[in-house]
Structures are given as C-alpha cells and as structure tokens.
Amino acid sequence: MRYIEIGIGMAVAILIFLAIQGIDLLPVLFFAGLMAAFFYGNIKRTGNKSFATVSKGAADEKLVSFDDIGGQDMAKGELCEALEFIKDVEGIKTLGIRPLKGILLNGPPGTGKTLLAKAAAQFTRSAFLAASGSEFVEMYVGVGAQRVRQLFKQARDMAKRNHKTSAVIFIDEIEVLGGKRGQNAGHMEYDQTLNELLVQMDGISENDAIRVLVIGATNRIDILDPALLRPGRFDRQVKVDLPDKKGRMKILQLHTRNKPLANDVSLADVANDTFGFSGAHLESVANEAAILAFRESSGTITAQHLRSAVEKVIMGEKLDRIPSSQEKNRIAVHETGHALLSEYTLPGSVASVNVVPRGNALGYVRQTQQDDMYLYTVDYINSKIAVAIAGAIAEEMFLGARSTGASNDFKQATDLAKQIVFGGMSELGIVSPEDVPKELLHNTITGIIKQIECQVRTVLTNHQTAFTLTVDTLLAKEFISGAEFRVLLNGDEQAA
Ligand code: ATP
Numbered sequence: 114m115r116y117i118e119i120g121i122g123m124a125v126a127i128l129i130f131l132a133i134q135g136i137d138l139l140p141v142l143f144f145a146g147l148m149a150a151f152f153y154g155n156i157k158r159t160g161n162k163s164f165a166t167v168s169k170g171a172a173d174e175k176l177v178s179f180d181d182i183g184g185q186d187m188a189k190g191e192l193c194e195a196l197e198f199i200k201d202v203e204g205i206k207t208l209g210i211r212p213l214k215g216i217l218l219n220g221p222p223g224t225g226k227t228l229l230a231k232a233a234a235q236f237t238r239s240a241f242l243a244a245s246g247s248e249f250v251e252m253y254v255g256v257g258a259q260r261v262r263q264l265f266k267q268a269r270d271m272a273k274r275n276h277k278t279s280a281v282i283f284i285d286e287i288e289v290l291g292g293k294r295g296q297n298a299g300h301m302e303y304d305q306t307l308n309e310l311l312v313q314m315d316g317i318s319e320n321d322a323i324r325v326l327v328i329g330a331t332n333r334i335d336i337l338d339p340a341l342l343r344p345g346r347f348d349r350q351v352k353v354d355l356p357d358k359k360g361r362m363k364i365l366q367l368h369t370r371n372k373p374l375a376n377d378v379s380l381a382d383v384a385n386d387t388f389g390f391s392g393a394h395l396e397s398v399a400n401e402a403a404i405l406a407f408r409e410s411s412g413t414i415t416a417q418h419l420r421s422a423v424e425k426v427i428m429g430e431k432l433d434r435i436p437s438s439q440e441k442n443r444i445a446v447h448e449t450g451h452a453l454l455s456e457y458t459l460p461g462s463v464a465s466v467n468v469v470p471r472g473n474a475l476g477y478v479r480q481t482q483q484d485d486m487y488l489y490t491v492d493y494i495n496s497k498i499a500v501a502i503a504g505a506i507a508e509e510m511f512l513g514a515r516s517t518g519a520s521n522d523f524k525q526a527t528d529l530a531k532q533i534v535f536g537g538m539s540e541l542g543i544v545s546p547e548d549v550p551k552e553l554l555h556n557t558i559t560g561i562i563k564q565i566e567c568q569v570r571t572v573l574t575n576h577q578t579a580f581t582l583t584v585d586t587l588l589a590k591e592f593i594s595g596a597e598f599r600v601l602l603n604g605d606e607q608a609a
Contacts, residue, residue: 177231183367183392184360185225188353192216192233195349199237199279199326205319212319215327215346217287219334220353223393226330229353230283233328239279240272246289249306257290257306265313269323279324287329293338307338314346355391358384364392368399375413383419386464386481390426398422420594424465424479429472436475443508444468444476445587447518449580450507450573451478451500456602457572458496463595468587475518481595491538494529498565499572501526506569511580530558579604 124145132138179189198205198213205212216233218226227243234241244264249257268280284290294304317325329347331337341347356364362384369380387395401422406414425431436444445468452466455478464481471477480500505519531554537543539557573580579602586593586601593601 176235177228178235179229179232181367182225182228182232183362183364183395184356185229185353186360188218188220188225188229188351189232191349191351192218192229193236195351196233196237196326199239199324202278202319202324211345212317212324213326213349214314214317215329215341216349216351217334217337217342217347218328218330218351218353219332221332221355221391223391224353224355225392226353227283227285228392229351230281230328230330233326234281234283237279237281237326238277239281239326240268240275240277241281241283242268242271243283243285246284246286246291249290258309261290261306261309261313265325268325272323278322279326281326281328283328283330285330287341288331288333288336291329291331291337291341293336294340307341311340311346355389356395358388361387361390361395364395365399368396369414372399372403373413375415377416378414378419379416382416383423386420386423386479388481394426397426401425420465424467424471427479428474428477432470432472434470436470440475441468441588442584443512443516443518445584446507446511447504447516448476448478449583449587450503450505450569451522452583452598453507453576453580453602454496454503454569454572455480455500456598457576458499461595461599463598465595466583466587466593466598467591469591489532491533491536494533494538495561495565498526498529498562499569501529502562502566503569503573506566507573507580510570510573526562527558530561533561534558576602 128138128141131141179193182189195213195216198210218229220226230243231241233239242264244260249260264282268282272278272280290306290310292307294307314327327347329341334342334350342350362380365380365383374380383398387398390398398419399422402414402418405418405421406412409418411418448466448468452463455462459480462480464479466476466478468476501522502519504522505515508519509515533539534541534544534549534554534557535546539561541549541553541557582601582604583593583598586597
C-alpha cells in the first residue's frame with residue numbers, strides 16, 4: 114500500500130509540474146481516470162487477498178499435533194470431543210446429527226489457540242487455512258464480504274487439491290469482524306462482512322463434498338454478535354486459559370526438548386517462578402535462555418540463564434540508563450522495603466531483588482507463588498497492600514522523605530483496597546459499587562491503608578539489621594536471589 118501512496122504522490126507532483134509548464138492535462142487526466150477505475154475494480158473483484166495457508170499438503174507443511182501443546186488439557190479434551198463429529202461422518206448421518214460448523218476458542222493472547230486450531234486440522238486430516246479478523250476490514254463496502262466468500266472457496270479448493278474431505282478455516286481475532294452489528298455507525302462494511310460469514314456458515318451441510326469447520330479465536334467474547342454465538346454457528350465454546358503450574362512445566366519441557374540443559378536446571382522451579390505466564394511467554398523464556406548461553410559460549414543452558422531469561426521476559430531488556438549513586442541508594446532502600454514485607458507476609462515469596470533498570474522500572478522485586486491462586490482472602494489482599502506501600506515507607510523511614518518512584522505502588526495499593534471494599538470485606542459490609550458515595554469510599558480506602566502502614570513500620574523497625582545488610586549487598590551486586598535474601602533475613606532473626 115505504501116508504494117501505491119508514493120506512486121500517487123509522484124503522479125500528482127508530475128501533473129502540477131506539467132500544468133506549470135502550460136501543457137494541456139485533459140488527455141492525461143482522462144487516461145489516469147481509466148487506469149484508476151480498472152485498478153479499483155480489480156481490487157474489488159478479487160478482494161486482492163490470498164489467505165495464509167499452512168496445510169498445502171506439500172513439503173512445507175508444518176504439522177502440529179495435540180502432543181505438541183502443553184497444558185490446556187481441558188481445552189484439548191473439549192476440542193477432541195467436538196472433532197470426533199467431523200471424523201465420524203457416517204455415524205453422525207445415521208443418528209441425524211447436524212454437522213458441527215464452528216468452534217470458538219476463547220482466551221488470552223499467546224495461550225495456544227492457533228496451535229489448537231492447527232492440531233484440530235491434523236487430528237481430522239483436514240486442509241488448514243488461517244486468516245485474521247483484521248484482514249477482512251477494508252474501507253470499501255463489500256470487499257470484506259468478498260474476502261469471506263473467497264476464504265471459504267479457497268479452503269474447499271485446497272482440500273480438493275490435497276485429496277482431503279474436510280477443511281479447517283481458522284479466523285484469529287474474530288471479534289474484529291464479528292463484533293455486534295449496528296455499532297459501527299456509518300460503516301456498513303463491518304455488518305456486511307459479518308453477514309457474509311453467517312451466510313457461509315449456514316451454507317455448510319453434511320452432504321458437502323468438502324466439509325468445512327470454522328474455528329474462531331478471541332479474547333473478547335463479550336463483544337461478539339449474538340448471531341455468531343447462537344446454536345448452529347459457533348455452538349461449541351472452548352476456554353483456553355493461562356496454564357497452571359503443571360501446564361507451565363509441560364510447556365517448558367516441550368520448548369527445551371531440543372536444547373541442552375545443564376544438570377542444575379529444574380524446570381519445576383522455573384514453572385513455579387512463572388505464575389501468570391502464557392505459553393508464548395514460556396517459549397520466549399526458553400529461547401532467551403538459549404540466546405544467553407550462546408552469547409556466553411556456554412555449551413549448555415544453566416539455571417542462571419533461565420532465571421535471567423525470566424527476568425527479561427517479565428521486565429524487558431536491561432537499560433543503559435545509569436542512575437546517580439544517591440538515586441541508586443534510594444532504589445535499593447525502596448526495593449528492600451518491598452522485599453522484606455513480601456518475605457515477612459508470605460515466606461518464600463521473593464524470587465529476586467534487583468536494582469538494575471529494566472523496561473520502565475529502575476529496580477524491582479520479583480515475587481513467586483507456591484501455588485496458583487484463584488481466590489483471594491482479605492488477609493492475602495492486606496499483605497499485598499503492605500508489600501506495595503513498603504517501598505515508600507522504607508524511603509521515608511531510612512532516607513527521611515518519599516519520592517515520586519512510588520506512584521505506581523500507591524495505585525496498586527488503592528486498587529487492592531477497592532477490591533476489599535467491593536468484595537464486601539471492609540467495615541462497610543456488602544455494598545453496591547455504584548451506590549457508595551465517593552467520599553465514603555475514599556475514607557474507607559485511606560483507613561485500610563493507614564492501618565496497614567502502621568504494621569509495615571513495625572516490621573521494618575524490627576528487621577533493621579537485615580534491611581541494612583540487604584541494601585549494602587544490593588548496592589554492591591545489583592541483584593540478590595530469593596535464597597540469598599532469606600539467608601540475610603534468617604541471620605537477622607537468629608541474632609535478635
Ligand atoms: P494470539 O491470540 O495472540 O494469536 P494464540 O493463543 O493463538 O495467541 P499461539 O499463536 O497458538 O497463541 O501461540 C504462540 C506461540 O506460543 C506458539 O507458537 C508456541 O510456541 C507458544 N505456545 C503457546 N501456547 C502453548 C502451549 N500450550 N504449548 C506449547 N507452546 C505454546
């Protein structure tokens with residue numbers, strides 16, 4: 114498209130130049146008009162699109178099986194159950210079951226939805242064609258609908274060419290083309306594209322020579338048009354969630370199976386350390402660790418490489434920005450405050466303390482979780498608030514004043530306090546968020562945080578020796594692992 118725009122720009126410049134020279138431009142403009150009409154017509158007719166194909170049935174075929182997907186056991190189970198209908202054509206005909214036309218995979222980015230769709234194609238021995246919702250959105254009315262028709266045709270043609278009897282069409286980000294109709298004011302294009310998808314899906318029948326299955330992926334199921342979700346279209350919805358600890362371990366095993374791991378590596382520890390990571394994050398951890406090993410000319414990937422890779426994937430690349438020694442001292446005090454409260458409220462929760470600028474942070478404490486948690490008690494939220502505000506309180510206690518570095522921490526603390534209030538766990542009891550007066554909400558949040566502030570001061574005062582030791586070690590080494598930090602803390606407790 115950029116070349117077209119450059120071309121148009123150059124043509125206009127030439128025309129202006131010719132006009133200045135006094136040359137009659139009418140024949141030129143007439144010819145240009147003809148060319149533009151031909152070009153536009155061509156785009157409309159063909160949709161100017163060829164969708165990404167993975168299963169061309171030739172040597173370039175990259176097959177993915179369900180065994181290549183870690184975790185997601187529930188999603189795999191549900192998907193396989195639905196796919197049996199595609200495989201057993203005669204069985205479904207005998208019982209008069211209508212064919213399954215669509216499956217919707219719903220979950221956060223990078224959790225393996227595309228992999229599941231590819232595996233579904235392989236499981237059912239189907240041709241596979243992938244497209245993204247955004248590829249259908251065009252300025253010109255009708256082009257999107259044309260592309261939908263073309264996609265279905267292309268899938269059937271591909272299956273025929275490869276002597277297959279079924280095809281899987283995967284549409285990623287389906288919410289872009291399948292959002293609720295009538296919401297894009299003045300933009301009929303979206304509605305027409307979605308209508309065409311519905312028409313094509315309705316047209317799928319068990320008597321078709323090539324059976325088509327549409328697999329859509331989204332993480333915004335709430336904005337999809339109800340017509341897409343009604344039975345007979347995407348009538349199977351499969352949740353594809355972030356992996357749990359066991360799933361993370363499996364994904365790490367898959368992505369390190371072609372990599373030499375040193376004896377000190379425990380993938381279980383890495384899985385434990387990576388709560389909230391998606392499959393894509395974990396793949397990146399394995400890859401970054403291998404890059405680090407390569408840079409150091411190490412023959413194997415060590416536990417340290419994996420730890421650094423986790424830090425990098427969470428926080429981003431190390432920055433060249435070097436804070437002044439005074440600032441560095443403040444950062445060390447701030448981070449030690451967070452770390453001390455984290456370890457005090459949840460023993461074993463500190464994975465590392467860092468004063469190396471990475472991404473948007475000048476320093477950070479990485480926490481880990483012993484078990485995946487899905488429900489939070491008021492005590493747990495209180496401990497999270499304590500950890501969040503401890504950095505600023507440590508600065509105030511040991512350096513005499515707070516700094517601007519804590520604004521994110523305070524936002525986090527107030528958000529957590531809101532969770533307490535709206536979860537019916539504050540002194541206000543059960544409340545409806547819309548009906549709580551702003552001032553009352555503010556006072557309750559301040560009350561919660563003030564009370565926790567007192568507890569944080571007491572903990573910091575009681576652990577001054579370990580605090581100072583940690584700050585000094587951080588200034589010297591820039592990084593302390595969770596295990597080293599616990600040794601410093603234990604020494605302090607034994608001395609007390
Ligand atoms: P998006 O919604 O952003 O398109 P997605 O859910 O479709 O993401 P995929 O494209 O399937 O995610 O995954 C991206 C990459 O992450 C994969 O190529 C793979 O390397 C890795 N990955 C993600 N989930 C898994 C998993 N469950 N098992 C193994 N690898 C995974």
